[in-house]
């Protein structure tokens with residue numbers, strides 16, 4: 001099937017929409033290759049809905065493999081969470097499944113498979129849902145959804161997959177950077193006019209550090225809400241599945257570059273062409289520079305922040321079981337490569353060896369340090385309505401310590417502290433990037449009953465076991 005342009009659809013409360021997963025012919029840098037897409041679009045359609053609305057989705061699987069749809073970040077009914085064996089059976093080829101979605105939070109959410117995420121997401125299955133309040137919808141600013149991704153290409157094709165995940169050690173880092181499915185992303189803007197960017201990292205493994213030189217990001221929000229106090233930043237770091245809401249104002253007309261600018265390398269992701277405007281800049285800059293606080297968020301977060309110094313309720317350790325092939329010395333070898341900075345693996349500096357590691361010989365682990373139970377053999381139980389302080393300790397004594405992105409399904413959390421340092425910028429999240437060796441304390445609001453996954457959003461780590469469950473009892 002040919003690839004179609006990504007549609008942006010404004011959907012009404014209660015509307016029923018059709019979504020299908022199928023095979024398409026992708027095109028990248030003039031090379032055509034076989035892949036997947038939702039509704040023949042890559043990324044899949046952007047759905048715009050109002051906070052508080054609901055949608056019904058009739059999903060059809062036109063692939064030749066089974067799949068499900070996970071609605072990332074939505075606090076929806078457990079039965080629609082899209083986790084095979086836990087919330088629903090896999091949707092077989094030719095079959096369909098009806099999902100009911102609700103949108104209690106503002107932000108950019110997204111949908112992707114929860115079956116062989118390493119293959120299906122890389123082949124092109126993801127799309128976004130922009131949820132805004134009526135007031136945010138009415139703001140007179142240009143709004144853009146930016147989906148960051150990377151794909152690993154060789155001889156004009158995606159590097160082959162296996163019947164179990166390959167690249168299991170670090171995950172599949174790509175060599176072609178994509179924004180909204182394009183290797184050469186282009187955006188138009190007007191001098192002095194604010195552009196609001198909703199950014200998602202949809203890659204399998206790569207952390208991005210987004211930058212637009214000669215501008216600053218006014219950082220407004222994260223995965224599932226706004227900061228009480230916006231702030232300015234040069235870089236926007238997003239681990240796989242994390243999102244951000246930022247605004248940019250271009251003071252001068254001309255051409256700006258969008259970079260993935262990490263401590264170890266820099267890639268050009270796209271170009272922003274800014275048309276000149278006759279409007280005087282001073283007033284516009286002044287209003288952009290003002291960082292007015294959100295009083296309601298401030299009060300809400302202050303009550304959560306009070307947990308920063310209280311003891312944690314339970315703990316997870318993040319580690320690895322892997323026996324390096326003879327002649328390889330895990331951490332020593334890794335540290336000799338210049339890919340690692342601040343506990344983040346920005347690049348796969350040993351892709352050749354990584355490519356040979358599979359989920360058969362690598363087990364990524366999330367475990368209870370007390371019982372040593374791990375991954376899907378471990379279920380914790382909490383009660384609906386409870387706030388639980390959970391410690392994630394990313395151990396640095398494994399054969400390959402690296403960053404993970406912890407994703408909690410169906411419920412939201414705030415990061416209270418990292419390595420004992422209190423987080424001054426609380427915000428509602430569903431995914432958080434934890435550097436190698438770091439200890440992160442989060443406060444999860446278990447508002448939603450059901451059995452929910454807690455897992456690493458590195459797709460290859462997930463396929464290599466790094467997933468556990470929490471039962472939220474009524």
Ligand SMILES: [Cu+2]
Nearest residue numbers: 404456458461
């Ligand atoms: Cu991981």
